[in-house]
Amino acid sequence: MWTDKQRGIRVSQEELLCKNACGYYGNPAWQGLCSKCWRERARPAGAQKPDTRPTNDGAPLTFSKFEEKKNIEKGRRITTMRRLFWGSPSPPKRQESSEGLTNALKAYQSLEPGDFTGFLKILRSPPSQRLQSQCTAFLKTMEAYHDLPVQKQSDLVQDFYQSFAEHFSSFTDTQVTKIMEHIEKLIMTRLHKWVFCHDSCDDEQKDLALQKRIRSFNWVTLQMLSVPIPDKKTAVTSDPFLSAITAIIEMDAKRAPQDKLACVSKCSQHVFEVLSTSNNEPANADDFLSGLIYVVLKANPPRLHSNMQYVIRFGLPHSLMAGESGYYFTNLSCAVAFIEKLDGPALNLSPEEFDSYMLRQCAPSVGNKRQEVVSDTQHLLEELKGRQEKLDQGMDALNTELQKWVQAVHSQVDEATAQFSLVQKEITAQSELSHAVSSSSNVAPPQEDDKQPSLLVLTDQHADPTDTDC
Numbered sequence: 001m002w003t004d005k006q007r008g009i010r011v012s013q014e015e016l017l018c019k020n021a022c023g024y025y026g027n028p029a030w031q032g033l034c035s036k037c038w039r040e041r042a043r044p045a046g047a048q049k050p051d052t053r054p055t056n057d058g059a060p061l062t063f064s065k066f067e068e069k070k071n072i073e074k075g076r077r078i079t080t081m082r083r084l085f086w087g088s089p090s091p092p093k094r095q096e097s098s099e100g101l102t103n104a105l106k107a108y109q110s111l112e113p114g115d116f117t118g119f120l121k122i123l124r125s126p127p128s129q130r131l132q133s134q135c136t137a138f139l140k141t142m143e144a145y146h147d148l149p150v151q152k153q154s155d156l157v158q159d160f161y162q163s164f165a166e167h168f169s170s171f172t173d174t175q176v177t178k179i180m181e182h183i184e185k186l187i188m189t190r191l192h193k194w195v196f197c198h199d200s201c202d203d204e205q206k207d208l209a210l211q212k213r214i215r216s217f218n219w220v221t222l223q224m225l226s227v228p229i230p231d232k233k234t235a236v237t238s239d240p241f242l243s244a245i246t247a248i249i250e251m252d253a254k255r256a257p258q259d260k261l262a263c264v265s266k267c268s269q270h271v272f273e274v275l276s277t278s279n280n281e282p283a284n285a286d287d288f289l290s291g292l293i294y295v296v297l298k299a300n301p302p303r304l305h306s307n308m309q310y311v312i313r314f315g316l317p318h319s320l321m322a323g324e325s326g327y328y329f330t331n332l333s334c335a336v337a338f339i340e341k342l343d344g345p346a347l348n349l350s351p352e353e354f355d356s357y358m359l360r361q362c363a364p365s366v367g368n369k370r371q372e373v374v375s376d377t378q379h380l381l382e383e384l385k386g387r388q389e390k391l392d393q394g395m396d397a398l399n400t401e402l403q404k405w406v407q408a409v410h411s412q413v414d415e416a417t418a419q420f421s422l423v424q425k426e427i428t429a430q431s432e433l434s435h436a437v438s439s440s441s442n443v444a445p446p447q448e449d450d451k452q453p454s455l456l457v458l459t460d461q462h463a464d465p466t467d468t469d470c
Helices: 035-041 063-086 099-112 114-122 127-144 148-170 173-195 203-216 232-237 242-253 259-279 283-301 304-314 318-320 323-340 352-359 366-441 445-462
Strands: none
Touching: 063 173, 099 114, 099 148, 099 173, 114 127, 114 173, 127 148, 127 173, 148 304, 173 259, 173 304, 173 366, 203 304, 203 323, 232 304, 232 323, 259 283, 259 304, 259 318, 259 323, 283 323, 318 323
16 A cells, blocks of 8 residues: 555555545545544444445535434433533523524625634624524533543534534525535634643644654655656756645644644645646655655654644544545555554565664765755755856956057057157257247447447536526
């Protein structure tokens, strides 16, 4: 079932279904049975057990399919429910007009999927007082009896789901499913702290054992699980399954079973996306299970066993027995069962190789891990070499341009130097010419010119001072 020599971890669709061939998904936690067949097996030996299993005709599996079995189990459990709610063998009968109940139920038909706030407003309205009182009474009873064994608490919650769904028997299956999902979120968000990882079971010990075992397989690679390897460039930069790993880790932070299932579905969808990218075609079931096992090994989700048991015990039956969420959760259960039984042949390793990996779990030095590292390193070196060649080519081109520029600068400097020499020569010639002109201007003038000033002076000296013409 688990291994395939050619590719992936082999698991057929039939192996995911209930061993009783009822058409629902089975689960390793119930020894391969679905929740209904498991509860039927756990029924006391004297109880009536007719065969009411639906045929596998491809029709949707919803609450209406459980009506016959509900009526059979109702007689066994109704006494316990009445005692818990009303403290007497028979509850007091309430008088309520059919018109008032009809008006109260009509408001629920307009609910949208996921509109939990709108559901709370309708539930708290006066027409829904009876339904609100039933929820409040059940919550108070469960909190008061939180010391009951966890399996008994699971039975009470499942009985409450069935009894509450009876109020909406006139609705369509889709409407009932939508309302019951809101009821599950309301009830289990309040009861989470009382029933999760309950003291009456060994969930905590199994969580520690599973976490330790997953940690011991930190050396398992994609090649060992025959998972199609994504693009090498993606593998060098980051883990392609990182989004799936994050989604499965977030499951522990949720309180409602449907929210935990949403994390499982989100994780599975990311696995399918990565595998489809690697193969360039839709992934098959074998590749998906192998990829999911790899994600669980790398994520090592906190309290994985407790979270899965919480969903199994307190989730809505239709969420686990059919549909997309049921398929993904069943594969997660198969992945955990595979890890718990993981050995050398499951990974196509000899016992000696398997033991060597287990002894060197922190830093394996041989095998596929080394080949993967060598391959990734060589790819990185080739990429760096290509970048270096481009850089060298760029540097050569830059040096060529720089040499041309330097030569051009030298040429311009030489030309400027030559022009400066010519200008300097012209300045020197003009300076010499100016000096020559200055020297010629300092030569003595003719004799008459030299005596003229003295004659004038003499004339002025002998002039008659009484001369009026002067």
